Amino acid sequence: MPNNVSIRDANATDSEALILLLNELENNQADPSIINQILASYFADPLTLLRVLVSSADGIIGFVSCKGQYLLHHQGLVCEIQELIVTSSQQGKSYGRLLIEDIKLQVLAWGAVSLEVTSNKRRKEAHAFYEAVGFRNSHEKFTIYF
Numbered sequence: 581m582p583n584n585v586s587i588r589d590a591n592a593t594d595s596e597a598l599i600l601l602l603n604e605l606e607n608n609q610a611d612p613s614i615i616n617q618i619l620a621s622y623f624a625d626p627l628t629l630l631r632v633l634v635s636s637a638d639g640i641i642g643f644v645s646c647k648g649q650y651l652l653h654h655q656g657l658v659c660e661i662q663e664l665i666v667t668s669s670q671q672g673k674s675y676g677r678l679l680i681e682d683i684k685l686q687v688l689a690w691g692a693v694s695l696e697v698t699s700n701k702r703r704k705e706a707h708a709f710y711e712a713v714g715f716r717n718s719h720e721k722f723t724i725y726f
Contacts, residue, residue, distance in 0.1 A: 584637060585675065587682045590630040595619060597632070597640035605665040627657075629686050633666065633675055642666035644679040648690060656693035659683075664697070680713045 590598065595616055602610045622628045622645065633642035648659040661683065666675045687695055698721050699706045711717070 582673075584635055585641070585678070586634050586636075587631050587678065588634060590619075590623075590632045590643060592616075592619065592623065594632055594640060594643075598643060601640070601643060601665045601667060602663070604667060605663065627659075627690075629683060631679065631682055631686075633679055635670070638670075641670045642675055642679060644683055646683050646687065646695075648687065648692060654693055657687075657691060659687040659690070659692045659695050661695070661697040676709060677713055 595612070598619070599610050599612055599615050602608075602615065619630070622630050625647070627648035629644075629646040631644050632640045633644075635641045642665055644664045645662040646659050647662055648657050650656065651658045661680075664676065664679060666673075666679070684695060695715075696719075697710055697715060699710060707717070
């Protein structure tokens, strides 16, 4: 890992930085009260990982969240990346790859049978990134919004 960055578990004091990154990821303004409720549920769930990428110069510059669940049709633990972002000014430095490798090690230690990620169809650069780090486009996702 480069000397100027580290990866650690997120904690409640990281909320403000995570909200800023989520706003960048979604090009939207997240509601801090809702985000803090969701973060509390993440921290309470033993099958949820929330890891932050910390720069010695800039603080938190990225994060990844991942949830695990046991699925009958996979006959084991399947983990899914829920969010992954490295701030735009720090992209292209292999930091996203570091976050993926970190999560892979964590879920392998849990005995997961697979690691999945879903990415919006409009995020073509993200798709290329996921394929470059070893993911295969193997599913179609269908959604009903409420």
